[in-house]
Amino acid sequence: MTADLRAASADRASDRPAREPTRAERPRRRGRFGVPLFLAAVSLAFLAPLLLAVYASLRPYEETAEHGYFSWPEHMSFDYYRQAYTESGMGKYFTNTLLIAVPAVLLTLFLASFVAFAVSRVRIRGGMLLLMLFTAGNLLPPQVLVTPLYALFLKIPLPWWMSDSLTLYDSLWALVLVNVGFQIGFCVFVLSNFMRTLPKEILEAAIVDGAGVWTQFWRITLPLCRPALAALATLEFTWIYNDFLWALIFISNPDKLPITSSLNNLRGQFFTDYNLLAAGSVLVALPTVLVFLLLQRHFIAGLTLGSGKG
Structure with a gap:
């Protein structure tokens, strides 16, 4: 008897017409498509100059001069890329950039991690003041120090195997040092804030086991900071790579x-x-895009740190 009643009620429920969405639910469903469309439009707006540059680089200049850049292509090739690489001497300049950017990024992250660890985990005296000084250094316009640094680099001697000019001026060391000096403040600020979010129990357990300060820094803290270091490495390489001033x-x-x-x-x-x-x-x-693609997973993880709990 009970089974028959359940079957009859189920049949009546299936015969009922489907409930129409209320007025409050309809805008919510439309909003699901509005946000992706808005984000796609913004992304396309940012990518439009790059896409136009790629499109123009595949067409001969005579064709775009006659029909315009937004016309349908008649001839497309990669000849301009070969010509641009050979005529500009890009291989030599790319080697110079790597000799500047790679040591500058590694030295910046290495020194910044030292300072951030001392400020956030060791709790040295005057650590907050030191952090404020590094942060305030980011607010100083680089153009203000152009003349003092120029005069200073002319007076700093270097051996012949480090500089042809025998001074810091006109050497790649000058670009490495000036980039490290101007980028280390931002890295200290980011890394110190990230290290404060690490559980204190990990270092306390290491101290109980007899770990020294170097072990706490090199074998415990730095491995936990890998997402933040990867995100900073991507940003720093892009900034130093694109620098021309x-x-x-x-x-x-x-x-x-x-x-x-x-x-x-x-x-x-x-x-x-x-x-x-x-x-x-x-x-x-292309090199900056390649670096981002290689470190994309760590870069996104570093940007989303602290966005959720648990």
Whole structure:
């Protein structure tokens, strides 16, 4: 009898018409599509200049000069990329950039992690004041120190095997040091805030087991900071790689300039092929895109740290 009643009630429930969504539910469903469309539009707006540069670099200049950059292509090739690489001497400038960016990034993260550990975990006296000084250094415009640094680098001697000019001026060491000096404050600020979120019980257990300060820093804290270090490495490499101000001031030998200066070799005295310049710009930007793709997982993890609990 009970089974028959249940079957009858189930049949009546299936015969009922489906409930229409209320007025409060309809805008919520439409909003599910509005946010992705808005994000896609914003992403396309940011990618539009890059896509236009790639599109222009694949077309001959005569075609775009006649029909415009937004016309349908008739001929597309990679000849401009080969021409841009050979005419600009990009290989030599790319080597110079790696000799500047890689040591600067590694030295910045290494020194910043030391200071951040001392400020956030060791609790040295005056640590908060030290953190404030490093943070305040980011607020100082780099252009203010151009003249003092120029005069200082001319007076700092270096041996012949480190600099052809026998001074810090006109050497890659000058670019490494100035980038480390201006980027270390931001890294100290980020790493110190991240290290404060690490559980104190981990270091307390290590201290009980007899771990010294170096072991606490090198074998316990740094492995836990891997997402933050990867995110900072991606940002720092991009910023130092794209820098041209310091190279323009502290380098006089054209053979020591970074890759950002190679684009100037593609500009003619009386005529500039902007499609060739676009191909050179895409080639210059490829290393930073590659670094981001390699560290993408750690970079996103570093950006989302602290966004949730548990």
